[in-house]
Amino acid sequence: MRYAMVIDTDKCVGCSDCVVACQTENKVPVGYARDWVVEVTKGTYPHLQMELRSERCNQCENAPCVRCCPTGSSHYSAGGIVLVKPRRCIGCGACITSCPYDARFPHPKGYVDKCTFCDHRIKEGNKPACVEVCPTRCMYFGNIDDPASEVSRLLRQRRYKTLIPEAGTKPHLYFLT
Amino acid sequence: MREELIISGRMNPMIDPQLNIWHWHIPLYLFLGGLAAGILFFAALYTIRGEEKLYPAAVKKAPFITPFILVIGLLALLLDLNNKPYFWQLYTTLRLESPMSWGAWTLMVVTPISFIWCALNIREIFPSFDWRYGWLKWLEAFFTRYKVAMSWVLLIFSVILGIYTGILFSAFNARPLWNTSILGPLFLASGLSTGAAYIMLVSRSHTERAAFSKIDIVIIGIELFLIVHMFMGFLASTQVQIEAAGLFLGGPYTAVFWVFVVFLGMILPALLEVLELRKYRVPVLIPSLLVLGGGLVFRFVIAYAGQASRWLY
Ligand code: SF4
Ligand code: SF4
Numbered sequence: 001m002r003y004a005m006v007i008d009t010d011k012c013v014g015c016s017d018c019v020v021a022c023q024t025e026n027k028v029p030v031g032y033a034r035d036w037v038v039e040v041t042k043g044t045y046p047h048l049q050m051e052l053r054s055e056r057c058n059q060c061e062n063a064p065c066v067r068c069c070p071t072g073s074s075h076y077s078a079g080g081i082v083l084v085k086p087r088r089c090i091g092c093g094a095c096i097t098s099c100p101y102d103a104r105f106p107h108p109k110g111y112v113d114k115c116t117f118c119d120h121r122i123k124e125g126n127k128p129a130c131v132e133v134c135p136t137r138c139m140y141f142g143n144i145d146d147p148a149s150e151v152s153r154l155l156r157q158r159r160y161k162t163l164i165p166e167a168g169t170k171p172h173l174y175f176l177t
Numbered sequence: 178m179r180e181e182l183i184i185s186g187r188m189n190p191m192i193d194p195q196l197n198i199w200h201w202h203i204p205l206y207l208f209l210g211g212l213a214a215g216i217l218f219f220a221a222l223y224t225i226r227g228e229e230k231l232y233p234a235a236v237k238k239a240p241f242i243t244p245f246i247l248v249i250g251l252l253a254l255l256l257d258l259n260n261k262p263y264f265w266q267l268y269t270t271l272r273l274e275s276p277m278s279w280g281a282w283t284l285m286v287v288t289p290i291s292f293i294w295c296a297l298n299i300r301e302i303f304p305s306f307d308w309r310y311g312w313l314k315w316l317e318a319f320f321t322r323y324k325v326a327m328s329w330v331l332l333i334f335s336v337i338l339g340i341y342t343g344i345l346f347s348a349f350n351a352r353p354l355w356n357t358s359i360l361g362p363l364f365l366a367s368g369l370s371t372g373a374a375y376i377m378l379v380s381r382s383h384t385e386r387a388a389f390s391k392i393d394i395v396i397i398g399i400e401l402f403l404i405v406h407m408f409m410g411f412l413a414s415t416q417v418q419i420e421a422a423g424l425f426l427g428g429p430y431t432a433v434f435w436v437f438v439v440f441l442g443m444i445l446p447a448l449l450e451v452l453e454l455r456k457y458r459v460p461v462l463i464p465s466l467l468v469l470g471g472g473l474v475f476r477f478v479i480a481y482a483g484q485a486s487r488w489l490y
Contacts, residue, residue: 019187036187041180064350070278071266088266091259093198094277100351100488102196105189110260164490166415167350 003059003079003117004144004172005131006151006160011138012052014039018130018139022056025118025129029108034115035130051177054130054139057082057103057115058163058171065095065104073111079143080172081119086111100167117141144172196352196484202257204476207342208371209250210284211364211472213243214339215372217291219389221332225325232388234380237298242375243291251284276348280341286334290327293320339368342476346483354421354486355479359407366403367472370396374446374468377461386461390450393468397447404439421486430482438478442471 014037022028022035035056042049063082066074073088074095084095089111096104096112107113118128126132131139142149154160155174162171191197219235229236258264268285272278297320300306308314320327343364346355373393380386411422424430446464453459 032189033187038181067274068277068348070270070272070275070281072270072272073266087263089260090263090266091261092257092277093259094275096192096198097196097484098349098351102189102192102487105192106198106259110263112259164488167488 001079001143002061002145002172003081003122004142004151004174005056005117005128006140006154006174006176007054008138008140008158008176009051009053010176011136012037012054013136014052015135017133017135018054021129021133022115022118025121026116028113032105032107032113034103034105034113053175054134055101055103055163056130056173057099058101058169058173059115059117061170061172062168064098064100064169068094068098070094077119079117079122081117082114083116083119084112084114100164100169101171196487199257199480199484201477202253204480205473206250206253206257207345207364207480208473208476209246209253210342211339211368211476212371212375212469213247213250213287213291214335214342214365215368215370216240216243216375217287217294217331217372218335218339218369219372219376220294221328221335224328225332232376232385233382234385235376235389237301238379239372239376240291240294240298241302244288244295247284247288247291251288276341276345280338280345283334283337283341287331287338290331290334293327294331297321297324336365339365342368346479349483351488352421352483352486353415353417353488354411354424355483356418357407357410359403359410360479363400363403363407364476366396366400367475370400370443371469371472374465374472378465378469387454390454390464393464394447394450397443397468400443401439417486417488420489421482424482424486429485430478433474434478434482437474438471441467442474443468446471 016037019033019035019037023033026034028034035054038053038055040051040053059080059082061080066076066082070092071088071090073085075083075085077083091106091110091112093106096106104112104114121128127141131141140151140154142151144151144155146152154176158176160174160176162174165171187193216239220240223229223232223236255261255264267278267281270278271282297317308317340361343361347358347360350356370393373389373396377386377389377393380389408422411418425434446467449459449464
Protein backbone atom coordinates (compact mmCIF):
# COMPACT_ATOMS: atom_id res chain seq x y z
CA MET A 1 0.00 0.00 0.00
CA ARG A 2 1.23 3.45 -0.86
CA TYR A 3 -0.74 6.58 0.01
CA ALA A 4 -0.64 9.50 -2.37
CA MET A 5 -2.39 12.80 -2.91
CA VAL A 6 -3.47 14.05 -6.30
CA ILE A 7 -4.18 17.76 -6.61
CA ASP A 8 -5.89 19.35 -9.58
CA THR A 9 -4.20 22.70 -10.19
CA ASP A 10 -6.90 23.58 -12.73
CA LYS A 11 -9.63 23.43 -10.12
CA CYS A 12 -7.77 25.11 -7.23
CA VAL A 13 -8.84 28.70 -6.64
CA GLY A 14 -6.28 29.44 -3.91
CA CYS A 15 -8.81 29.95 -1.13
CA SER A 16 -6.46 28.46 1.52
CA ASP A 17 -9.26 26.48 3.14
CA CYS A 18 -6.95 23.47 3.21
CA VAL A 19 -4.45 25.44 5.25
CA VAL A 20 -6.99 26.51 7.84
CA ALA A 21 -8.58 23.05 8.00
CA CYS A 22 -5.17 21.52 8.72
CA GLN A 23 -4.31 24.09 11.34
CA THR A 24 -7.61 23.39 13.09
CA GLU A 25 -7.56 19.60 12.75
CA ASN A 26 -3.95 19.19 13.84
CA LYS A 27 -3.85 22.01 16.39
CA VAL A 28 -0.93 23.57 14.53
CA PRO A 29 0.47 26.34 16.73
CA VAL A 30 -0.57 29.84 15.75
CA GLY A 31 1.76 31.34 13.17
CA TYR A 32 2.82 27.98 11.73
CA ALA A 33 1.49 25.88 8.90
CA ARG A 34 1.86 22.31 7.69
CA ASP A 35 0.46 23.10 4.25
CA TRP A 36 0.40 26.22 2.14
CA VAL A 37 -0.76 27.50 -1.22
CA VAL A 38 1.63 28.73 -3.86
CA GLU A 39 0.68 31.00 -6.74
CA VAL A 40 3.08 30.85 -9.66
CA THR A 41 2.70 33.47 -12.36
CA LYS A 42 4.61 33.19 -15.60
CA GLY A 43 4.95 35.70 -18.44
CA THR A 44 4.34 39.46 -18.70
CA TYR A 45 1.01 41.21 -18.93
CA PRO A 46 -1.18 40.60 -20.89
CA HIS A 47 0.29 37.19 -21.64
CA LEU A 48 0.10 35.60 -18.25
CA GLN A 49 -0.18 32.07 -17.04
CA MET A 50 -0.97 31.21 -13.47
CA GLU A 51 -0.81 28.03 -11.46
CA LEU A 52 -2.14 27.49 -7.97
CA ARG A 53 -0.77 24.66 -5.90
CA SER A 54 -1.67 23.46 -2.44
CA GLU A 55 1.62 22.10 -1.12
CA ARG A 56 2.72 20.08 1.88
CA CYS A 57 5.20 17.33 2.73
CA ASN A 58 5.56 15.06 -0.31
CA GLN A 59 5.80 11.88 1.81
CA CYS A 60 8.89 11.03 -0.22
CA GLU A 61 9.72 7.42 -0.96
CA ASN A 62 13.44 8.21 -0.80
CA ALA A 63 13.20 10.80 1.95
CA PRO A 64 16.35 12.77 2.80
CA CYS A 65 14.75 13.74 6.11
CA VAL A 66 14.59 10.09 7.20
CA ARG A 67 18.11 9.44 5.98
CA CYS A 68 19.72 12.28 7.90
CA CYS A 69 17.82 11.90 11.18
CA PRO A 70 20.43 10.90 13.80
CA THR A 71 17.98 9.29 16.19
CA GLY A 72 15.53 7.52 13.88
CA SER A 73 12.77 9.88 15.01
CA SER A 74 11.86 10.56 11.38
CA HIS A 75 10.70 7.27 9.94
CA TYR A 76 8.51 5.60 7.33
CA SER A 77 5.17 4.51 8.64
CA ALA A 78 2.37 2.41 7.13
CA GLY A 79 1.51 3.37 3.56
CA GLY A 80 4.84 5.17 3.12
CA ILE A 81 3.85 8.13 5.28
CA VAL A 82 6.89 9.86 6.78
CA LEU A 83 6.32 10.63 10.44
CA VAL A 84 8.23 12.13 13.38
CA LYS A 85 8.27 10.47 16.80
CA PRO A 86 8.22 13.54 19.06
CA ARG A 87 9.73 11.64 22.00
CA ARG A 88 12.75 10.60 19.97
CA CYS A 89 13.30 13.97 18.28
CA ILE A 90 16.16 16.07 19.66
CA GLY A 91 15.28 19.07 17.50
CA CYS A 92 18.63 19.14 15.74
CA GLY A 93 17.10 20.58 12.60
CA ALA A 94 18.93 18.24 10.22
CA CYS A 95 15.66 17.08 8.65
CA ILE A 96 14.46 20.66 8.20
CA THR A 97 17.68 21.47 6.37
CA SER A 98 17.47 18.29 4.31
CA CYS A 99 13.99 18.79 2.89
CA PRO A 100 14.13 20.30 -0.61
CA TYR A 101 10.51 21.43 -0.20
CA ASP A 102 10.99 23.18 3.14
CA ALA A 103 8.03 21.18 4.40
CA ARG A 104 9.14 20.87 8.03
CA PHE A 105 9.22 23.36 10.83
CA PRO A 106 10.32 23.37 14.46
CA HIS A 107 7.28 23.01 16.70
CA PRO A 108 7.47 25.43 19.64
CA LYS A 109 7.40 22.36 21.92
CA GLY A 110 10.85 21.37 20.65
CA TYR A 111 10.27 18.56 18.19
CA VAL A 112 9.90 18.91 14.47
CA ASP A 113 6.47 18.94 12.89
CA LYS A 114 5.08 18.49 9.41
CA CYS A 115 2.16 17.07 7.43
CA THR A 116 1.18 13.54 8.49
CA PHE A 117 -1.41 12.97 5.73
CA CYS A 118 -3.71 13.08 8.79
CA ASP A 119 -2.74 9.49 9.62
CA HIS A 120 -5.09 9.59 12.64
CA ARG A 121 -8.02 10.26 10.30
CA ILE A 122 -6.94 7.70 7.70
CA LYS A 123 -6.91 5.02 10.38
CA GLU A 124 -10.57 5.71 10.97
CA GLY A 125 -11.35 5.50 7.27
CA ASN A 126 -11.57 9.25 6.75
CA LYS A 127 -9.70 11.46 4.33
CA PRO A 128 -7.12 14.04 5.39
CA ALA A 129 -8.71 17.27 6.63
CA CYS A 130 -7.48 19.35 3.69
CA VAL A 131 -8.94 16.91 1.14
CA GLU A 132 -12.23 16.75 3.00
CA VAL A 133 -12.72 20.49 3.23
CA CYS A 134 -11.67 21.68 -0.24
CA PRO A 135 -14.67 23.60 -1.66
CA THR A 136 -13.69 22.90 -5.29
CA ARG A 137 -12.91 19.25 -4.51
CA CYS A 138 -9.60 19.60 -6.24
CA MET A 139 -7.76 17.18 -3.93
CA TYR A 140 -7.87 13.39 -4.04
CA PHE A 141 -6.37 10.92 -1.62
CA GLY A 142 -5.89 7.18 -1.81
CA ASN A 143 -3.77 4.11 -2.36
CA ILE A 144 -1.69 4.49 -5.48
CA ASP A 145 -0.79 0.80 -5.49
CA ASP A 146 -4.42 -0.09 -6.13
CA PRO A 147 -5.17 0.38 -9.86
CA ALA A 148 -8.85 0.79 -9.13
CA SER A 149 -8.41 3.71 -6.70
CA GLU A 150 -9.47 7.21 -7.65
CA VAL A 151 -5.91 8.51 -7.48
CA SER A 152 -4.58 5.76 -9.77
CA ARG A 153 -7.38 6.41 -12.26
CA LEU A 154 -6.68 10.15 -12.34
CA LEU A 155 -2.98 9.59 -12.88
CA ARG A 156 -3.80 7.28 -15.79
CA GLN A 157 -6.21 9.73 -17.38
CA ARG A 158 -4.65 13.12 -16.79
CA ARG A 159 -1.31 14.79 -17.30
CA TYR A 160 0.51 15.38 -14.05
CA LYS A 161 3.80 16.42 -12.54
CA THR A 162 5.60 16.06 -9.26
CA LEU A 163 7.77 18.72 -7.66
CA ILE A 164 11.54 18.60 -8.31
CA PRO A 165 11.67 14.86 -9.00
CA GLU A 166 15.29 15.55 -10.01
CA ALA A 167 16.07 15.90 -6.31
CA GLY A 168 15.72 12.12 -6.22
CA THR A 169 13.14 12.14 -3.46
CA LYS A 170 10.38 10.19 -5.26
CA PRO A 171 7.62 12.53 -4.05
CA HIS A 172 4.05 11.33 -3.67
CA LEU A 173 2.15 14.55 -4.19
CA TYR A 174 0.89 14.59 -7.78
CA PHE A 175 -0.25 17.80 -9.42
CA LEU A 176 -2.67 17.51 -12.35
CA THR A 177 -1.83 20.17 -14.89
CA MET B 178 9.20 36.44 -16.11
CA ARG B 179 8.23 34.09 -13.36
CA GLU B 180 6.96 34.99 -9.98
CA GLU B 181 6.22 32.67 -7.12
CA LEU B 182 4.17 33.74 -4.15
CA ILE B 183 3.03 31.89 -1.13
CA ILE B 184 -0.46 33.27 -0.82
CA SER B 185 -1.72 31.28 2.12
CA GLY B 186 0.33 33.24 4.61
CA ARG B 187 2.61 30.32 5.40
CA MET B 188 4.95 31.88 7.88
CA ASN B 189 7.01 29.21 9.53
CA PRO B 190 9.55 31.29 11.39
CA MET B 191 13.12 30.14 10.72
CA ILE B 192 12.06 28.77 7.31
CA ASP B 193 10.29 31.61 5.54
CA PRO B 194 11.31 33.52 3.59
CA GLN B 195 14.71 31.90 3.98
CA LEU B 196 15.83 28.81 5.84
CA ASN B 197 17.47 29.93 9.05
CA ILE B 198 17.36 26.92 11.30
CA TRP B 199 21.07 26.78 12.10
CA HIS B 200 22.56 29.83 13.72
CA TRP B 201 26.04 30.53 15.12
CA HIS B 202 26.20 27.26 17.09
CA ILE B 203 26.79 24.95 14.17
CA PRO B 204 29.58 26.90 12.39
CA LEU B 205 31.29 27.57 15.72
CA TYR B 206 31.18 23.89 16.57
CA LEU B 207 32.43 22.92 13.11
CA PHE B 208 35.36 25.28 13.52
CA LEU B 209 36.26 24.03 17.01
CA GLY B 210 35.81 20.39 15.96
CA GLY B 211 38.06 20.93 12.95
CA LEU B 212 40.69 22.73 15.02
CA ALA B 213 40.72 19.99 17.65
CA ALA B 214 40.91 17.36 14.92
CA GLY B 215 43.88 19.17 13.37
CA ILE B 216 45.81 19.50 16.63
CA LEU B 217 45.15 15.91 17.72
CA PHE B 218 46.06 14.58 14.28
CA PHE B 219 49.55 16.08 14.49
CA ALA B 220 49.95 15.01 18.13
CA ALA B 221 49.11 11.41 17.22
CA LEU B 222 51.18 11.46 14.05
CA TYR B 223 54.39 12.58 15.74
CA THR B 224 53.86 10.21 18.64
CA ILE B 225 53.55 7.29 16.25
CA ARG B 226 56.69 8.42 14.44
CA GLY B 227 58.49 8.69 17.79
CA GLU B 228 59.32 12.35 17.25
CA GLU B 229 57.98 13.76 20.52
CA LYS B 230 61.33 15.38 21.25
CA LEU B 231 61.42 17.12 17.90
CA TYR B 232 57.87 18.44 18.10
CA PRO B 233 57.14 19.07 21.78
CA ALA B 234 54.47 21.70 21.19
CA ALA B 235 52.58 19.53 18.70
CA VAL B 236 52.63 16.43 20.87
CA LYS B 237 52.37 17.87 24.37
CA LYS B 238 51.55 21.54 24.63
CA ALA B 239 49.01 22.22 21.88
CA PRO B 240 46.67 19.30 22.74
CA PHE B 241 46.01 20.92 26.12
CA ILE B 242 43.44 23.16 24.52
CA THR B 243 41.54 20.35 22.81
CA PRO B 244 39.39 19.10 25.72
CA PHE B 245 38.25 22.66 26.31
CA ILE B 246 37.37 23.46 22.73
CA LEU B 247 35.67 20.09 22.27
CA VAL B 248 33.54 20.70 25.35
CA ILE B 249 32.70 24.22 24.18
CA GLY B 250 31.79 22.76 20.79
CA LEU B 251 29.58 20.14 22.39
CA LEU B 252 27.87 22.80 24.48
CA ALA B 253 27.24 24.85 21.35
CA LEU B 254 25.69 21.77 19.75
CA LEU B 255 23.51 21.18 22.77
CA LEU B 256 22.37 24.81 22.79
CA ASP B 257 21.41 24.47 19.16
CA LEU B 258 18.97 21.64 19.81
CA ASN B 259 15.33 22.61 20.04
CA ASN B 260 14.51 19.63 22.22
CA LYS B 261 17.43 19.78 24.66
CA PRO B 262 16.11 17.40 27.34
CA TYR B 263 16.04 14.63 24.72
CA PHE B 264 19.65 15.04 23.54
CA TRP B 265 20.60 11.62 24.94
CA GLN B 266 18.47 10.01 22.23
CA LEU B 267 21.50 10.64 20.00
CA TYR B 268 23.34 7.96 21.93
CA THR B 269 20.64 5.32 21.87
CA THR B 270 21.33 4.43 18.25
CA LEU B 271 24.01 4.56 15.58
CA ARG B 272 22.72 5.41 12.11
CA LEU B 273 25.44 5.27 9.49
CA GLU B 274 23.20 6.99 6.94
CA SER B 275 23.13 10.07 9.10
CA PRO B 276 26.45 11.95 9.38
CA MET B 277 25.10 13.68 12.46
CA SER B 278 24.72 10.32 14.15
CA TRP B 279 28.16 8.86 13.46
CA GLY B 280 29.67 12.29 14.00
CA ALA B 281 28.17 12.40 17.48
CA TRP B 282 29.69 8.98 18.20
CA THR B 283 33.07 10.10 16.83
CA LEU B 284 33.01 12.92 19.35
CA MET B 285 32.39 10.38 22.08
CA VAL B 286 35.63 8.66 21.07
CA VAL B 287 37.79 11.73 20.48
CA THR B 288 36.77 13.80 23.51
CA PRO B 289 37.75 11.23 26.18
CA ILE B 290 41.04 10.54 24.40
CA SER B 291 41.78 14.26 24.38
CA PHE B 292 41.33 14.31 28.15
CA ILE B 293 43.55 11.27 28.62
CA TRP B 294 46.18 12.77 26.33
CA CYS B 295 46.37 15.91 28.45
CA ALA B 296 46.47 13.92 31.66
CA LEU B 297 49.48 11.97 30.37
CA ASN B 298 51.40 15.15 29.62
CA ILE B 299 50.35 17.28 32.54
CA ARG B 300 53.36 16.41 34.68
CA GLU B 301 55.76 17.51 31.99
CA ILE B 302 54.11 20.88 31.55
CA PHE B 303 53.54 21.43 35.28
CA PRO B 304 56.44 19.59 37.00
CA SER B 305 55.02 20.21 40.47
CA PHE B 306 51.78 18.41 39.63
CA ASP B 307 51.18 15.15 41.43
CA TRP B 308 48.43 12.59 40.86
CA ARG B 309 48.24 11.95 44.59
CA TYR B 310 46.24 8.72 44.52
CA GLY B 311 47.79 5.40 43.68
CA TRP B 312 45.09 4.32 41.29
CA LEU B 313 45.47 7.50 39.26
CA LYS B 314 49.17 6.79 38.96
CA TRP B 315 48.34 3.28 37.92
CA LEU B 316 46.00 4.61 35.22
CA GLU B 317 48.70 6.98 34.00
CA ALA B 318 51.18 4.14 33.71
CA PHE B 319 48.57 2.03 31.95
CA PHE B 320 47.81 4.60 29.26
CA THR B 321 51.49 5.51 28.87
CA ARG B 322 52.20 1.88 28.07
CA TYR B 323 49.59 1.87 25.33
CA LYS B 324 50.30 5.34 24.08
CA VAL B 325 51.19 4.32 20.53
CA ALA B 326 48.07 2.17 20.19
CA MET B 327 46.00 5.08 21.46
CA SER B 328 47.75 7.36 18.98
CA TRP B 329 46.65 5.15 16.12
CA VAL B 330 43.05 5.30 17.30
CA LEU B 331 43.35 9.04 17.68
CA LEU B 332 44.94 9.46 14.27
CA ILE B 333 42.05 7.69 12.57
CA PHE B 334 39.30 9.30 14.61
CA SER B 335 40.74 12.81 14.29
CA VAL B 336 40.60 12.41 10.51
CA ILE B 337 37.02 11.19 10.78
CA LEU B 338 36.14 14.14 13.01
CA GLY B 339 37.76 16.61 10.63
CA ILE B 340 36.14 15.22 7.52
CA TYR B 341 32.71 14.60 9.03
CA THR B 342 32.20 18.29 9.69
CA GLY B 343 32.22 18.74 5.91
CA ILE B 344 30.31 15.55 5.11
CA LEU B 345 27.56 16.70 7.47
CA PHE B 346 26.89 19.58 5.07
CA SER B 347 27.59 17.80 1.81
CA ALA B 348 24.98 15.13 2.58
CA PHE B 349 22.16 17.66 2.14
CA ASN B 350 21.06 17.53 -1.46
CA ALA B 351 18.38 20.10 -0.61
CA ARG B 352 21.07 22.79 -0.21
CA PRO B 353 22.90 22.89 -3.53
CA LEU B 354 25.85 24.88 -2.17
CA TRP B 355 26.68 22.14 0.32
CA ASN B 356 25.91 19.26 -1.96
CA THR B 357 29.47 18.72 -3.16
CA SER B 358 31.76 15.98 -1.97
CA ILE B 359 34.65 18.47 -2.04
CA LEU B 360 33.35 19.90 1.22
CA GLY B 361 34.56 16.96 3.34
CA PRO B 362 38.22 17.13 2.22
CA LEU B 363 38.05 20.93 2.24
CA PHE B 364 36.90 21.08 5.86
CA LEU B 365 39.49 18.48 6.81
CA ALA B 366 42.22 20.54 5.15
CA SER B 367 40.97 23.68 6.85
CA GLY B 368 40.97 21.89 10.22
CA LEU B 369 44.52 20.64 9.71
CA SER B 370 45.63 24.11 8.66
CA THR B 371 44.11 25.76 11.73
CA GLY B 372 45.62 23.00 13.88
CA ALA B 373 49.07 23.66 12.41
CA ALA B 374 48.57 27.40 12.95
CA TYR B 375 47.74 26.84 16.61
CA ILE B 376 50.80 24.64 17.09
CA MET B 377 52.99 27.38 15.57
CA LEU B 378 51.39 29.83 17.95
CA VAL B 379 52.31 27.91 21.10
CA SER B 380 55.63 26.47 19.95
CA ARG B 381 58.84 27.87 21.36
CA SER B 382 61.18 25.85 19.17
CA HIS B 383 62.37 27.40 15.96
CA THR B 384 62.72 24.13 14.05
CA GLU B 385 59.23 23.08 15.04
CA ARG B 386 57.73 26.35 13.91
CA ALA B 387 59.56 26.16 10.60
CA ALA B 388 58.32 22.61 10.10
CA PHE B 389 54.71 23.61 10.75
CA SER B 390 55.08 26.67 8.53
CA LYS B 391 55.98 24.33 5.71
CA ILE B 392 53.12 21.97 6.53
CA ASP B 393 50.69 24.87 6.64
CA ILE B 394 51.84 26.24 3.28
CA VAL B 395 51.24 22.85 1.66
CA ILE B 396 47.80 22.48 3.26
CA ILE B 397 46.79 25.99 2.21
CA GLY B 398 47.85 25.12 -1.33
CA ILE B 399 45.59 22.07 -1.18
CA GLU B 400 42.73 24.17 0.16
CA LEU B 401 43.05 26.70 -2.64
CA PHE B 402 43.09 23.90 -5.18
CA LEU B 403 39.97 22.36 -3.61
CA ILE B 404 38.16 25.71 -3.64
CA VAL B 405 38.90 26.27 -7.34
CA HIS B 406 37.91 22.68 -8.01
CA MET B 407 34.65 23.16 -6.10
CA PHE B 408 33.66 26.23 -8.11
CA MET B 409 34.58 24.51 -11.37
CA GLY B 410 32.27 21.69 -10.35
CA PHE B 411 29.44 24.07 -9.47
CA LEU B 412 29.69 26.03 -12.70
CA ALA B 413 29.67 22.85 -14.76
CA SER B 414 26.68 21.48 -12.86
CA THR B 415 22.93 22.11 -12.88
CA GLN B 416 21.20 25.48 -12.69
CA VAL B 417 20.67 25.18 -8.93
CA GLN B 418 24.39 24.73 -8.32
CA ILE B 419 25.31 27.49 -10.76
CA GLU B 420 23.06 29.78 -8.72
CA ALA B 421 24.54 28.48 -5.48
CA ALA B 422 28.02 29.34 -6.73
CA GLY B 423 26.63 32.74 -7.66
CA LEU B 424 26.29 33.50 -3.95
CA PHE B 425 30.09 33.74 -3.96
CA LEU B 426 30.55 35.06 -7.49
CA GLY B 427 28.84 38.41 -7.32
CA GLY B 428 26.19 37.44 -4.77
CA PRO B 429 25.90 38.59 -1.14
CA TYR B 430 28.75 36.42 0.15
CA THR B 431 31.32 37.41 -2.48
CA ALA B 432 33.28 39.97 -0.48
CA VAL B 433 33.38 38.14 2.83
CA PHE B 434 34.42 34.87 1.19
CA TRP B 435 37.15 36.09 -1.13
CA VAL B 436 38.53 38.78 1.18
CA PHE B 437 38.31 37.19 4.63
CA VAL B 438 38.49 33.50 3.85
CA VAL B 439 40.60 33.21 0.73
CA PHE B 440 42.87 36.25 0.87
CA LEU B 441 43.26 37.04 4.59
CA GLY B 442 42.78 33.45 5.77
CA MET B 443 44.83 31.56 3.19
CA ILE B 444 46.87 33.55 0.64
CA LEU B 445 48.27 36.22 2.95
CA PRO B 446 49.33 33.87 5.79
CA ALA B 447 50.89 31.50 3.26
CA LEU B 448 52.89 34.39 1.81
CA LEU B 449 53.96 35.50 5.29
CA GLU B 450 55.05 31.95 6.11
CA VAL B 451 57.11 31.80 2.91
CA LEU B 452 58.73 35.11 3.83
CA GLU B 453 59.53 33.79 7.29
CA LEU B 454 61.15 30.68 5.87
CA ARG B 455 63.21 33.02 3.68
CA LYS B 456 64.55 34.52 6.95
CA TYR B 457 62.45 37.69 7.01
CA ARG B 458 61.26 38.51 10.47
CA VAL B 459 57.53 37.93 10.65
CA PRO B 460 55.95 37.66 14.11
CA VAL B 461 54.44 34.15 14.16
CA LEU B 462 51.32 35.62 15.75
CA ILE B 463 50.21 37.23 12.50
CA PRO B 464 49.99 34.26 10.10
CA SER B 465 48.67 32.00 12.88
CA LEU B 466 45.85 34.31 13.86
CA LEU B 467 45.01 34.97 10.21
CA VAL B 468 44.66 31.24 9.53
CA LEU B 469 42.56 30.69 12.66
CA GLY B 470 40.32 33.68 11.88
CA GLY B 471 39.97 32.60 8.26
CA GLY B 472 38.96 29.09 9.34
CA LEU B 473 36.27 30.47 11.64
CA VAL B 474 34.84 32.85 9.03
CA PHE B 475 34.95 30.02 6.47
CA ARG B 476 32.62 27.84 8.57
CA PHE B 477 30.22 30.73 9.13
CA VAL B 478 30.10 31.71 5.48
CA ILE B 479 29.48 28.15 4.30
CA ALA B 480 26.84 27.53 6.97
CA TYR B 481 24.86 30.68 6.22
CA ALA B 482 25.28 30.71 2.45
CA GLY B 483 24.29 27.04 2.29
CA GLN B 484 21.02 27.77 4.03
CA ALA B 485 20.37 30.53 1.52
CA SER B 486 20.78 28.15 -1.42
CA ARG B 487 17.86 25.99 -2.49
CA TRP B 488 16.13 24.21 -5.32
CA LEU B 489 13.99 26.29 -7.63
CA TYR B 490 10.61 25.01 -8.65
S1 SF4 C 1 8.75 16.45 1.55
FE1 SF4 C 1 10.44 16.90 2.93
S2 SF4 C 1 9.65 16.35 4.95
FE2 SF4 C 1 8.33 15.36 3.46
S3 SF4 C 1 9.18 13.29 3.20
FE3 SF4 C 1 10.05 14.61 1.58
S4 SF4 C 1 11.97 15.34 2.44
FE4 SF4 C 1 10.77 14.54 4.17
S1 SF4 D 1 15.04 17.42 14.29
FE1 SF4 D 1 14.21 15.50 15.14
S2 SF4 D 1 13.24 14.43 13.43
FE2 SF4 D 1 14.57 16.03 12.60
S3 SF4 D 1 16.52 15.03 12.18
FE3 SF4 D 1 16.71 15.92 14.22
S4 SF4 D 1 16.06 14.30 15.60
FE4 SF4 D 1 15.35 13.68 13.56
